[in-house]
Amino acid sequence: MFHHRELPLEERMELSYERLRHLNKHLLDGPHSPAAIAQDPSLLTALHEWAGPVDPGLSTILSIHYNLFLGTLTNAEDVHRHDLDPYLNLDRIGVFLCTELLHGNSVKELETRATYDRAAREYVLHTPRPGARKFMPNTSEVGGPKAALVAARLIIERDGRAQDEGVHLFLVPLHDPVSGETLEGITIERLPQTGSAAVDHCLTSFDNVRLPYEAMLQPSGGQRTADEITPHGLTPDGVYTNTFGGALKRFLDALARVTPGKLCMEAYHVGTMRHALTVAIRYAHIRHTFNGVRPGSVPLWHHRSHNASLLGALATGIGATLLHRHAVQTWEQAATEEERDIAERLAAITKSWITWRGREVMLECRERCGAQGLFLANGIVAQLQAGEGAITAEGDNAVISDIAGMELVMGHFERKELRPGPRDLETPESVQDLLGALARIWCDRASERLRPRHNTPRPGGLLNRTMLPARKLATTYADYLAAEGILTAAQQATDPEARRLLYLVHRLFALHRIDAQSGALQAKGYLEEDQVDMLHNLIEDVLDELAPHVLLLVNAQSVSETLLLSHPIMNTDPERRAQPALALTGPGFEGQAR
Ligand SMILES: Cc1cc2nc3c(=O)[nH]c(=O)nc-3n(C[C@H](O)[C@H](O)[C@H](O)COP(=O)(O)OP(=O)(O)OC[C@H]3O[C@@H](n4cnc5c(N)ncnc54)[C@H](O)[C@@H]3O)c2cc1C
Structure with a gap:
């Protein structure tokens, strides 16, 4: 089942398509049809969370x-016209x-046209x-006949002149359904191999x-409700009615699925982060190393440098999962245009934060596994590259x-009133408050750069002057939201031990970020000098408390044990870790060569 990781590229791609068919068959036989999956953000993103660690090509x-x-197709207003x-x-x-x-x-500015x-x-x-x-799209004959939605400019002859009506989507079969050959007039050239997922x-x-x-698909208006829909489009005799909005609005409507697409991309990272953290942290408990100057050996986990970086990564991974849930829920519940704007902005912020943090977490996990982290059979390195x-996509x-950061600066950031003066660093609420203060600081800094300054050259205009603090605002705001997710989970936990550990995870997550920007917090009076000085000790105290319980947190991530056991690195017999084939011969793996 997991043998694919070391197959040649073409076979890996074929296998991913084979798995897509296998998955689709299960969907057809199960309670959630493929069409239902496409319209249900929770199910759709969950699919990415679980497929990503198994086969990044399949996830793509x-x-x-x-x-x-x-x-897109099932959301089109004229879906009934298509089989x-x-x-x-x-x-x-x-x-x-x-x-x-x-x-x-x-x-x-795309140029493809449909006249x-x-x-x-x-x-x-x-x-x-x-x-x-x-x-970039995966249009080759690999995997079987394909059909495309093609974005092209609609050109209509009007009064003897060609009129560009903006970008629309066209349903185009690419291959003959029987022979599988590319249809006439279409040219498909394979791009050079990427180092990312095998696609x-x-x-x-x-x-x-x-x-x-x-x-041509008629615009859907994104997630508009039935009573919002107005007649729009092209009649067969070539009369084009636009009641929908300007060219940009129509273009964005054609690409409406890019927002759920962002949630899917972050779901991939959330799934692969959880997998990599489980592998690296479990490995740190079974792999032994020298114990400083003392005789004998200890598990890797014994060493502070090792457990500190993985605990920091774990806190980020937990924050990412909860932030992702928040973004999906916000998108699902958005009913009005204003709520959809908010949900779209949030998806842009969370997609970039989660996938960037995902890269950092995966890199940390890879390195903490030493050379074992480089083997494709152990999963992490290929998932990192595919990430x-x-x-870049979606x-x-x-x-x-x-863009999202700029929108926040331009009035979409809710500036909560902050009490002036230093905070204590003891309670979860006060460290959370400090993360809020950081977002506020970056919003103020960006706003300050928006104001025209006399006699100051502005290369690139106001936008360029504001972009860097605006991106910092987007990042610190996501930090705040991720931490809030962990804090809420801690408050809602009914099991006392789970609650205690989640409070510690929140504390670690928050203190790391406060420490990284303590200068800004001190400059604005939210921290005092001696507090800045003691931050590193506070972090070590949390690490001391969390380290002995990490396996409980890791196991709560519920990564598939079948998948984990397929990795040679997870073999508890150290001599078998270098023999990938052996890992596939244990109980439960009989007859599962692919
Ligand atoms: C795995 C994968 C799958 C894909 N699948 C599809 C698909 O199915 N269908 C499809 O249509 N496309 C697909 N794409 C293409 C994808 O949408 C584009 O790669 C993406 O839009 C970026 O375009 P580009 O690669 O040309 O980068 P460029 O636009 O050339 O960007 C290059 C660099 O410049 C920066 N940059 C560009 N513009 C700006 C700006 N205005 N401000 C600041 N920085 C900027 C970028 O951040 C980047 O660092 C896929 C891409 C990938 C990686």
């Missing part, structure tokens, strides 16, 4: 099929083509130049490909966190 292609493709069966049964795998070679983060031929009642889909080839990334172009009138894809982290 299922994200594209269920979220970007099926999610969904081939996509629900996976007779055709869905892909989503938006990014172009020359237009990545600047994708709203409406009124007489034939068809669109003519065309890639005007090589730079407009669709970049068949391609360049895709269209040479005057004819599509029927029904191919890079999630940092909204590049840097770009989305800068």
Whole structure:
């Protein structure tokens, strides 16, 4: 079952598609159909949490099929015009083509066009130049016949002139369903191999490909309710009615699934973080090393440098999981346009925070496992590399966190009134309050840079002047929310030991961040000099209390034991850790070579 990690690239990709079919069959037989999964953010993201540690390639292609493709199609206002069966049964795998070679983060400038031929009642889909080839989507024949949603500019002839009506989505079959060959007029070129998840990334172009009138999806308005829907779109005789909004609004509507996509990317990181933390922390208890100058050996966990970095990473991982839950719930519950704006901004903030923190946590876990951390069979290193894809896809982290940070500065950050004067560092509420103060400090710093200053050159304009503190605001705000999630979990825990440990996790998470920015807190009078001086001791005290109980916290993450046992590094017999095949021969692994 887990043998794939060391297979050649092509076989690994094939296997991921095979697993997608296997998963889809279970969905068809189970209580949640593929269409229901696509429309249920909790289920959809949970799928990523659990698939990520098993097979990052599977996590990528299922994200594209269920979220970007099926999610968009089933949300379209004219969904009834399309036969969904081939996509629900996976007779055709869905892909989503938006990014172009020359237009990545600047994708709203995309050039692919679909010109409406009124007489034939068809669109003519065309890639005007090589730079407009669709970049990255998994369009090759690997995995079976595919269909794409292609983002293209709708061009209509009006009064003898070509009118650009903005970006719309078109449903385009890519391969012959029987032979599997690429259809006429479509060119698919495989891109060079990435070091990220094993996926068949391609360049895709269209040479005057004819599509029927029904191919264009009518905008859905994102998650609009039925009474908000107004007539919009193109009639068969070529009359285009736009009651929906400007070009940017229509473009964003076409990409509406990018917000759940962000939640899916962070879910991948949440799942792989929990897995890596479990592996690294358990390994630290079974791997022995020398004991300073004393005779004999001790588990790695004995050493403060080792357990401190992993406990810090564990606190971040727990914070990430709870922050992710908060973001998913906020998105699910958003009913009005204002609430959806808030949920979208939150998803941008949490996606970038969780995936960036995920990279740090995974790197820490990899290193704490020594050379064992480098073996593909032990999972972590491949998940770490695949996590890079999630940092760039569904909204590049840097770009989305800068924009969200700017929006916070421009009035969307709730500035809670803070009591002036120093805080004590003892109670959970006061350390939480200090995290709130940090977000407030960065908001004030960004706002200050927004104000015009006389005689000061402003290279790049106001936006560039404000971007760095704005991103800091987004990050510190996410720190605050993640810590709040841990604090709430502690307050709600009914088991006294669980409550005690969660309070300690919250304390560790918060003190690390307060320590890192203690200068700013002191400058604003929230901390005194002697408090800054004692922070490192307070952190060590928490580490002392948490370290003996870490396995309880790690086991509570409920990572699949079957998956963990597939890693040679988890073998309690040290001599078998270098023989990956042996790890697959234990109880429960018979006949599971793949
Ligand atoms: C694993 C993976 C799967 C993908 N799958 C799909 C898919 O299914 N369909 C699809 O359409 N696309 C897909 N993509 C493409 C993805 O959407 C783009 O990679 C992404 O939009 C970034 O574009 P780019 O790679 O061209 O980077 P660029 O836009 O060239 O960015 C390069 C660098 O510049 C920075 N940058 C760019 N613009 C700005 C700015 N305005 N402000 C500050 N910094 C900036 C970025 O942060 C980055 O560091 C996928 C990508 C990956 C990695």
